[in-house]
Amino acid sequence: MNAAAVLRPVVDAALGTDLPVRVDCWDGSSIGPSDADVVVRFTNRRALRRLVWAPNELGFARAYVSGDIQLEGDLLDALTRLDQLADPERGPGVRVGPDTRAAVARAVVRLGALGPPPRPPSEEIRLSGHRHDRGRDARAVSHHYDVGNDFYELVLGPSMVYSCAYFERAPSSSYTLEDAQRAKLDLVARKLGLTPGMRLLDVGCGWGALIVHAAREYGVRAVGVTLSQPQAAYARSRIAELGLQDRVEVRVQDYRDVTDGPFDAIASVGMAEHVGLSRLGEYAAHLHGLVSPSGRLLNHAIARRPGPPGDPRGDRTSFIDRYVFPDGELHPLSTVVDALESAGFEVRDVESIREHYADTLRAWVGNLEQNWDAAVRLSSAGRARVWRLYMAGSALAFQSHRLGVNQVLAVRPGPGGANSLPRTRSGLLGVPPG
Template identity: 45%
Template structure:
């Protein structure tokens, strides 16, 4: 029986029945709602419980991922059977089996009448949600200095203490390198920074520029382990202040400087090496030519550039999903490694090596979820449950994406060659794999 025929006979449907009918193949989880209705397998290990009318309004006014995210972040929708700090099992199940279909106009009208027309009035989104793209466009050009600073602050200036608990002592918010399956997160982050240093062929007395330096983990590692003089720049004021404190605590002030600055404001040149770890995702694909051109101009002839970034499995431009854009990385853009390599080459950089660390990022995200579980109560006290829920959802969902090759992580190594073509690069890579 269709929704239309049901209503023609004066029938009504419950919240759970409406949800079940709108999912192709039926719900794979147990769904319950505040009206007492339920649907889905009674013995399902994962459950969804809709607690409030506001949650229903979120689902009805923003069908799909965004409505679910709003209801979940606000606490109006609960996941049962998983910890909110690590909803990985739920993400796998929902991704595999939950495909919403668009109702026909008659069905849509029937649903709205049955569940209450008042729920078609959109509630205010949770405070963790950023402005939609069209509102950001009104306030400034995408990837302008001002707009980039604002969206970076939205994501990174959450709480340094929160990041300490989730990321661990390394304070590295980028893909780690697991040399063995049982490596700890800290061992893997050390191995990642060390790999970058070896690829850049760092030696005592050399100079390094690290753009998008975060909490200064790369510049401190390079100075401490390789005797390099390093400059790091970040658009996050909280990151810069934390990094400066760490530099002082480690006694690296004579070798390391971290600035609260855009990479485009770096005027120094002649660096022996440049590292960019997790910045490319924020700069915009159309800005790749100016980005690589600016970095090339900062390098000395024979210098090396290591670009480490999340990539897509293809080179077609594609907007990020609503949840990631509104709650995690506003204005973030991903593209395939081929586009990154081509952009670097077009700026007279010779690409020497490319490496995909996709599965290493899945392991990194697994360990961040574990840290969030371990420190859940303290994290909630620090940033609020809504923000903590955003992070649990985002980390677990990203892990699924990396495992399934929906997104990848590439390190691209390039050189600025001398005018006569000399690169200083050996016939074969000169670092330990």
């Protein structure tokens, strides 16, 4: 009997008989419609063993990253179909009851897939030490960001901006990711009210796009901090190329060690996700101490849906934690606002740009797929698969409202509550009246 015939009862027990994808097995047999647009290919028995030992997203991720499972066709479409199958509100739902477990046990024995758990792919990491201490945070950042500047340039494009873009028009050949990233940088600068001579701190400055933009277009003096040596080297090279050394400084430094305030404005774009709930109050208080009275903070961060930490809908997933953002924690918007207000900030504006991140991630997936061979050469096949799965899955999460992303603008009130903010939202965004 072929592998597909043995696995068919498992699929039927878990997902039902009406399967909209095709499952190809290592012996050439298949389950599902022959003309399916999406194909899940088990390249060997080890794929099944990985799923038996970790019957969840981590087992699937290990199998995909290692190449034991391949997804053929449009990955976003594939994940959408698989997500619909697993969601009881839109598909049959995954049913893991006695029948499913019995079917799995019989299949494993008949296919000779018994054995110890396979070694995880080399791209998987588990950190040691105290969560969110300086040393562990530095190792977490290095795991994610020190893949190589050339690799990131393939994925992110020339802007080298690794955060949600701002699509003022629908994505098209005439309005690209680069246009939307410039619009995002400008949106942040306008919300912060940047003017010539101001001093800006960019917490988690990445490859320096915001501090360069702020210095060139708004005439500020900027300091950017990052924990990544390769990021800092890239940013410093770009700054020197543009002749901005007298106005822009990049440091390899933990934000908690920045003590040379005050700054007129602070940007934190895509960095608060690394802080952790236990450190969120400390983060907000430290930034409050660094910004001058009447100065503004723009906190741009991914948000999860409300619920307790560790909730299945919650702050992190096993795949993300092991392969992408070790120790990353996402917080509900209300938690972030509470932390900022408790530190003494006055929150003045909140903007959700969730749909923009879905478009951004689709563009990054497209860049990676178009440059796949180069991406593998610059990193590894497993690392490229990690990024493809992570970005495609994240696009689906933002599109379906499982994740959000918000820009929270806050001000440190001056004496008597004074601040320099315009009286209207259109004024805040620099929109001419009328």
